[in-house]
Amino acid sequence: MSTTISQRPAAPYWVAGRPCHSPETVEVRSPYDNTLAGTTSNATAADIEAAVAAAAQVPASLPAHARAAALDHVSRRLAERAAEVGALITAESGKPVKWAAAEVTRAVSTFRWAAEEARRDSGHLQRLDTDPAATGRLALVRRAPRGPVLGITPFNFPLNLVAHKVAPAIAAGCPIIVKPAPATPLTALLLGELLAETDLPAGAWSVLPMPNAAVADLVSDPRLPVVSFTGSVPVGWSIRDRVPRKHVTLELGGNAAAIVCPDWTDPADLAHAARRIATFAMYQGGQSCISVQRVYAHRDVYAELTERIVAEVRALRTGDPADPATDVGPLINEAAAIRVHSWVTAAGATILTGGGRNGTTVDPTVLAGAPDDSQVNADEVFGPVLTLAPVDDVDEAFARVNASRFGLQAGVFTHDLRTAFRASAELAVGGVIVGDVPSYRADQMPYGGVKDSGTGREGVRSAMDDLTEERTLVLTGIQL
Known part of the structure; x- marks a missing residue:
């Protein structure tokens, strides 16, 4: 090629x-x-x-x-x-x-x-x-x-x-x-x-x-x-x-969040959420304005979801972008890769998988326990980095999403129609995607954000x- x-x-x-x-x-x-x-x-x-x-x-x-x-x-x-x-x-x-x-x-x-x-x-x-x-x-x-x-x-x-x-x-x-x-x-x-x-x-x-x-x-x-x-x-x-x-x-751009609600407990549902989150946190090396960067999961599902996400991320293949089997390619240049890697090491979080760098390629990385004010949470990483955090209820999840200076899109995994409509009303973002990641975009729909997005x-x-x-x-x- x-x-x-x-x-x-x-x-x-x-x-x-x-x-x-x-x-x-x-x-x-x-x-x-x-x-x-x-x-x-x-x-x-x-x-x-x-x-x-x-x-x-x-x-x-x-x-x-x-x-x-x-x-x-x-x-x-x-x-x-x-x-x-x-x-x-x-x-x-x-x-x-x-x-x-x-x-x-x-x-x-x-x-x-x-x-x-x-x-x-x-x-x-x-x-x-x-x-x-x-x-x-x-x-x-x-x-x-x-x-x-x-x-x-x-x-x-x-x-x-x-x-x-x-x-x-x-x-x-x-x-x-x-x-x-x-x-x-x-x-x-x-x-x-x-x-x-x-x-x-x-x-x-x-x-x-x-x-x-x-x-x-x-x-x-x-x-x-x-x-x-x-x-x-x-x-x-x-x-x-x-x-x-x-x-x-x-x-x-933004630092898009996905919320996994307490009603999202079926194993098939959790498998679906984990697969979508892992894929769209890491696709294109995370270089998408609506790649999944933050996940807030209810404590009832947090442990199982975390295990599934880590397994899905570890299954992603990095390497030559011309290879049809490659899932995650390089960042646009080495300076970008160095920056992303430095944010990971400075976060003070537990690295569940990834964390390394090879030239322009950053390993798909999942972090737990990253402080809300760390750059991997507060800023736009624009790299293959995902942070996970448990929440006690939907109120806390919504508050943590809205605490960001960005507001492009959010994903809400729920079967509750009331929660879905509440998310649309209360989340300070341009779009809410229910039952999927914030990375979903149909090119004919209105797309854009609020605040610094x-x-x-x-x-x-x-x-x-x-x-x-x-x-x-x-x-x-x-x-x-």
Whole structure:
């Protein structure tokens, strides 16, 4: 796989739909074994300016059928090239091939849903004669694009998180400039190849690799009234502080918790919970905003659940991400692995399994007794580390979940409908997943968080709402 990918010519970046190269060559290497995943180049200042100028000139009148056709085309071509795209994700990010394949499948669906939303995005009628003074009046409420979007994407989902910027923008009629993560630009550039096969107008999209330090001018550019950022907490809030008059959406991550309630006692239920928790605490090396990081289990089930989780984690296979049998691959670089390992050793917790590091790979690790204020509990680990703690009741579990400065998603393992609805009402998170881990996400549903997990929502329809604003037309003298 690596040989085939590395033999690809240097990937162009895309300026208003045109392929471009610059002398500033960028080598992208596997975090697993440092093999060459591919090459590209950073966009020049002149090309960045050309992309912004072109985006600012795109008319907002592209018909729905044209937007939907382009999105359908990308969905279809991703499905046709799924094996190639998945291999590229693995090569540049170190994501195990099984999870890379799942990411491609999700992106195929994301573009398909965006095509469907583009076709049915018709606004709504609102009768105004509910008040006597408005007799004979009818409002037509439609959504209009806010304008060109700057989409800044992270390394951990180099295809699907780019899709969640690009697909809603195209569906809503917003030009978009994508700035991919420096560690993983190649998949976004391949997506550019597919977009270039469509009939979207020049300026409707660009994909511009650049160092992180170079993005500040783009963030401030008044021709880009919307910034959509997915990444770290400090960077995200600094963007919002820098441009308070822009529309800024932020998906900043979290330290997701799963609660196992006292009614979850059946051995089959505990086996299911343990398997799901172990898998989604460690998948992708824990480099997911909603990977399971904390588990609060009622004392009645804590001992048996802990035993089952540890057994499931020990059964996970680490190694070469290109091997279909690998469950847990490397972190994105050695600095990240060193940081995660240092948090584990500093936690003062009992290590039930794991705890070691080999280069960029951190052993899948389960901890018990970690203090609530330790970094493995209070901060986002973004590594294959899980903490377990017993609780006396649901009240305590809810309180400990809410004590976090993050609030993205939570999982609640319960059969009690009252507990489920109470969790939705009381947990300060963007989403509650009942009967499963917080890592569950359907790409069409609203997705986002509160507190330090950010602001705004992804999910195609929700993102389209973020990228547009309501416009109201009132008709007078209408017979209703």
